[in-house]
Amino acid sequence: MIRGFAARLAWREGRAAYRRLSVFVSSIALGVGSLVAIHSFRADVQRSLGDQARALLGADVRVSSNRAFPEAFDAVLDSMAAQERDVARTTTLASMVLDTRSQGVRLFQIQGVDAGYPYYGEVTSTPTGAWTVIHDGPSAVADPAVFIQLDAAVGDTLLIGEVRFVLRGEVIGLPTELGFQSAIGPRLYISRAQLPATGLLTFGSIARYHANFRMPERQDRDEFWDRNHELLEANQLRFTTAGVRAQEMSAAVEDVSRYLGLMGLAALFLGGIGVASAIHVYIREKVITVAVLRCLGALQRTLFTAYLLQAAGLALIGSVLGVGLGMLVQRGLPFVLSGLLPAGVTTQVSWVALGAGILLGVWVAVMFALGPLLEVRGVSPLIALRHDFEPPKRIDALRIGAFILLALTLVGLTVLEAPSATQGIGFAIVLAGVALSLWATARLLILATKRFFPHRMSYPVRQGVSNLFRPRNQTVSVTLALGFGAFVIGTVGLVEASLTQAFTLEAGAGRWNLLLFDVQPDQRATVEDFVGSRASGPLAVTPLVPSRLSAINGTPVETLLELPQGERPSSWAMRREYRHTYRAEISGSEVMVAGVWWDGSTGEGSDEGFGDPVAGVARISMETDLAESLRVGLGDHVTWDFAGVPVESRITSLRTVDWARFETNFYVIFEPGTLEEAPQTAVILARVEGERERAELQRDLVVRFANVSVLDLSLLQQTIDEILQRANQGIRFLGVFSTVAGVLVLIGALSTSRYQRMRESALLKTLGARRRVVLEILTVEYALLGSLATAAGLVLAIFAGWMMTSMVFEVPFRLDLARLGTVWLWVTAVTVVVGLIGSWGVISRPPLAVLRDVGG
Amino acid sequence: MIRAEGLSKVYMSGGQPLRVLDRVDLHVEAESFVAVVGPSGSGKTTLLGLLAGLDEPTEGTVTVAGENLQTLTEDGRARFRAENVGFVFQTFHLLPTLTALENVMVPMELRDRASQENGRTIREKARALLERVGLEDRAAHYPAQLSGGEQQRVALARAFANEPRILFADEPTGNLDRKTGHRVVELMEELNQELKTTLVLVTHDLDLAAHAHRTISLEDGRIVSDETNRGGSEREAAK
Structure with a gap:
């Protein structure tokens, strides 16, 4: 029956609570919406790929x-x-x-x-x-x-x-x-x-x-494989079935969607913070009600159950709304990501995604709400008699338990959502680190404003600053909310800036802008003259000599391939087709790290002796990663097969190569005088000014030298930009969820102390403060909070952005300060505006009315 | 009905101990009407809180209806209140999100034995109580839609809903005008007599205290006088 009372109380109280807890409902709806959208979308792509496996290959x-x-x-x-x-x-x-x-x-x-x-x-x-x-x-x-x-x-x-x-x-x-x-x-x-x-x-x-x-029948496919696999392997022919192809594509989509899923999860967690602050405010407003009910004989657990039921009910409503929102977004995602997806992705309601969304929404909301809800148990009935009564604070084992449960939920969900458990744990650690750093920043801010209080500033500034550290301040909650929002927006922005930069070809003034390839040896001189006469600078001509690896230190590749994996060089490196070149100088995108170049210059160590020529053996310089894959080093002998002609080489230097630089880069470079007679083609890099001139050159070339291909790098850049932009659109689209969730959290955090703020401002007005002064005080407080919290979030975003670009995307990090500055200004402005709108009642209404409302 | 022995309460205030109640001994007879008076800060409300089991004394014991409150857990005391105690507060403290009728139903629904009563009976009883305080036509109204006097009458109906053995009233007329306050006190006395409830009233209004059988005066946390009022509520009733 007591439980019945809890349910009845939850329902009766809840009737009036929906409007006040709209932040709660919208927070959870946003989080669930983004997750459902991503999960449904993932299901759509996987299903479509599965359905169309054969069509994707066009064959079995x-x-x-x-x-x-x-x-x-x-x-x-x-x-x-x-x-x-x-x-x-x-x-x-x-x-x-x-x-x-x-x-x-x-x-x-x-x-x-x-x-x-x-x-x-x-x-x-x-x-x-x-x-x-x-x-x-x-x-x-x-x-x-x-x-x-x-x-x-x-x-x-x-x-x-x-x-x-x-x-x-x-x-x-x-x-x-x-x-x-x-x-x-x-x-x-x-x-x-x-x-x-x-x-x-x-x-x-x-x-x-x-x-x-x-070969629709499996038996036929197996038979074909059995009969031919030796031939296929010996000739390095790749065998693929429709199922395998679909799986490969599916795995690629899965990876991308899991990264997007983490963004969705971040939005859900932000929503969770919104839930926690909304419940915290709600319970604070309900203290008298709880105390009165305690006086009337209600048990702690009855009241706790009642409010828990309310929170769960609201979470359910929020989750259902979120599912609706997610389904809308699911229909929108294929348009946003069009051009990046396999053709024929159809959207379908994924009941699993919807069900999981609702369960996840309710669970996450309840987990975040649990801490503030447990405050109900600590409300003393004495408050009904003495409003200002505050029971002594005690360590509450249940609240610690709730916190641990929340932490486990966060880590568990992150691990489930992430592409791998390690990444999931990494993501959870980053989130926890961010939260902890923001919390520490807030505490530091409180201490610093106390310590370096601006005693000589005007009254509104002093009052605004003191709002940051006095009792029941909102510094910690707002710093967490804003800092987290700024962190997410800042990180996404920095990663985007770095990716854009990484994929920007260095096609600026003075750099190559045309790439000619497949130039045959008999065409080379004519093409060079033809292009050279129109180019604005010298041409870079690089010979390309195709070859395959045939032996390492005398052991044939076939023998090495039979060794167990882990004991042999990488099969990819042994099987691939190489395109080598020969030249006298090391290029600008290469750095020698060991050995001796042909001209006698050495790498870091003392490698004398390696550079000496050995009769009949060509000297080569190998890229370090390839050397690692092939398990070779300085002095090792590698035999290559150039169109049936074996050529033995010895590694006399190792280089690192900046592959991102637009140069003709090579794994292996031969000493000049070794490959000149081998069958080869050439690549020519040129710079031709003017779009029209480049088009004319290409047209004339194609008429005279039909087999020579020309790539206009400025056009390639446009294409790359377009693709990046589409990918960014998808990320930004989801980023919007996090941003809106961040604003909701901010609203929740600000309303935490709204009543206190209203009461104090009304008292100030009663004591003679003009409306302008109250406005100034609030502006100072929100501007300080907003700017400092955002700055803290953005500093953390710089670390996260750097980690993401260097570890996940492996591109150079670009610190785009202009972008960060814009985010900083925007978030600060939004904080001040939201803060002032929230306190408008204080500024515009007569003090007595406010005091009567908030129990002055 | 109520027995307090050596009752003391010390709060920490600004890091210093503050003795709000100092070794108070008190005995309240069943069905009596006792007023506790005293200036602000004399310890009246603290005494009421301790007698009702809302707080724990620093020293001493409180026995209510034969039950030593100190031996009960917090939830045990809540159960005890649900069965035996009614409250009337200065600021009414109706639950703002519940209608007048629902507010009166709450104590009945909270009782363990409520399982033996069905919802309809509880509703009918609550309606009868509202009728008793003259508010049958306001049953569906929310507290915000009622005047101060009406709110306190609903609070009275709520206080008597479980036919409590003891009713604690904390400045019940403090937020009401004189005439309305008078009507509320009359009602309280009528219900007290009808239901044979023990009534403990905390007030600093001596006129109001004069309605009681007995007036206990507190100052600086100690009882400074304990007088039986000649006539008391009978005198009022005879008017």
């Missing part, structure tokens, strides 16, 4: 290679075709394309496909059916971006290599492509049969070869 099985398939595998494919098995080959390479009508010219991905591909998924195009006409003679269809970039129209003639193609249509949706792929490298599709005639598949051209199979 794909075999891929960076080189033309070896004859043995060609024979397998031919015999399968002869048995009328479904096999379709595709070949992808980069080439310049010239629109003869618009004279637009650009580097695009060219994909040559066999008829029948893709076996799964529907290709949508305009005009309908355009996809199939590419097999009728030299015809092409293209991504929408190609049309825009070339200013092309259906019916135009395109020059690709040495063949003229008719542009027959626009591919709107090819299920095998991810949205962002077509943004980075828009594609043109032609029949594979036309590729040889273009002359693009010359030596050294970067092409990727695929064989796609329709």
Whole structure:
């Protein structure tokens, strides 16, 4: 029955509480909303990927290679075709394309496909059916971006290599492509049969070869693997199934969405702080009611249960609202993140995400509310007789227990949400560290304002400053709320600034802005003259010599690969195709760390002896990470295979390379005089002023040297910027949740001491203070609190931003002070405005009315 | 009915001990009406709080209806109050979010034996009590919609809801005008006589104290006089 009374009291009291606890409800709604949105969205992507696994590959099985398939595998494919098995080959390479009508010219991905591909998924195009006409003679269809970039129209003639193609249509949706792929490298599709005639598949051209199979039966796939896996492995051909591909994509999306999930969780935790402060205020307002009920014989646990039920009820309402909000956002996210997602992500109500959202919302809200709710138990009935009675403070084991439960909840949820347990614990530690640092800052602020009190300042300033340290001040709660909000906003801002900088190509004045590749040896001199005459400075010409690793210190790669993992060099490093170069000087993006360069200059240590030439062995300089992967060091011998010709080399120096710098960077550099005769191509870097001049150069080049590709770096920069911007949009979109939650927490924190503030201000007015003076006092207090708390949050954000950029994203940290300054000004301004609006009653109403209301 | 022996209460004030009540001995007979008077700070309210088990004495014991309050836990004392004690406060202390009727129902709902009464009975009883204090037509109103006198009458109905053996009243007319205050005291006396409740009234209004059978005067935490009022409430009743 007592429990019945608790429920009745909860209901009766709750009827009037909803409006007052709107901060509580909105805080939890925001947190739950962001989590539900992210979880539902994740479920959408995973489900769509699962449903479309075959469509994403366009086949059941794909075999891929960076080189033309070896004859043995060609024979397998031919015999399968002869048995009328479904096999379709595709070949992808980069080439310049010239629109003869618009004279637009650009580097695009060219994909040559066999008829029948893709076996799964529907290709949508305009005009309908355009996809199939590419097999009728030299015809092409293209991504929408190609049309825009070339200013092309259906019916135009395109020059690709040495063949003229008719542009027959626009591919709107090819299920095998991810949205962002077509943004980075828009594609043109032609029949594979036309590729040889273009002359693009010359030596050294970067092409990727695929064989796609329709094998719906698992048995067929297993049989194919059993029969061919030795051949595939020996020739380093990659075997993928639709399921594996979907899993890989799914894992990538999962990682991203888990990072977003952490942001959602941060919003939920901020909401939790809002809940705690709202309940704290609510319970403080209910002290008399509780005391009276205690006088009438209500038990501590009855009252605690009543308010706990109220909090849980409100949390339920907030969570349900949050679920609604989350579903709305879930529908919005695909638009915000469009271009970054696989095509065909459909939204569907995820009951699991909704249910989890509600449970999580109620649980987190109750956990945060528990501490303040337990205050109910400490209310003495004597307060009903003596309002100012304060029972002596005691250590409350239950409150300590509640705090531990809350901490466990926070850590547990973070670990569940994070991409890995370590990251989850790291995130939780960062959050706890931030909270602790902000708390310490607030305590320090209280001490400092007391210690360095501005005795000589005007009365409003003195009063405003003293508000920071006198009894029942709001310094700690506001510093926590504001500092946390500023921390989240600041960290996101700094990471964004660093990423933007990292992906900004150094294409400014004086730097290269055109990259020419696939230049054949017989073209080199002519192309150099051709480009050099229009370039504004000298060209940088770098030879590229493709090769594979064949032995380390005399042990063949095949033998090394058979060793157990952990005891052998990384298989990736042993199997990959390398592009080496040879040159006399070390470049600006490289630093020698050990050994001797050809000219006798040494690295850090005394490495004399390593640089001496050994007859018949080429000297090489290796990048440190690769040396580590290959488990080699100075003096070790590495044998390379250059188009069937073995070349032995000895590592005589080790370098670090700044890969982020836009240079032609290499893992391995050979001493000049060693590779000049090997089959090779060249890369040329040039700077040509003027957008029009660059376009003209590209057009003339493509007509004279069809196989040479040109990349306009300023255009590439635009594309990278666009992609980054889209990713940022997604992060900011979620950041809004944290920001709004932060403002709610601020409102909650300010209302904690609203009644006290109102009463004191009314007393001041009674004693003769003018409205302006009261306004000044409050402005000083809020401006001080806002600016200092925000500054503390932003200083912590600098640490967090630095950690995130250097440890998670591995890009150089950029301290964007202008951005931090803007955040600082904004948050401070919002604090003053919210604070003054909250106290408006004090300023505008007659003092007597205020005193009567708040029990003066 | 109430027996206090050697009752003292010391609070810490500004780090210094402050003796608010100093070795008070007191005995209140069942069904009697006792007024405790004294100037501000004399310890009246502290005494009332200790007698009602709202606080624990620093020294001494309080026995109410044969129960030594010091042997009970805080919740034990709350249970005891639910069964035996009613309160009337100076500032009424109606629960602002509950209607007048719901406020009167609260003490009945809080009793352990409430499980034997159904909601309808409690509601009917509460309605009858409101009728008894002349507020049957205000049952659905919230405290903010009632005048001060009406609020105190609802508080009286609430105080008598469980037919308590003892009623503690702390300056019940302090926030009311003279006429309304008079009406409230009359009501209190009527209910006291009807239900045979022991009444302990704390006030600094000597006119009001004159209604009681006995007046105990406090000064600096000590009883300075304990007088039986000739006539007391009978005198009032005879008027």
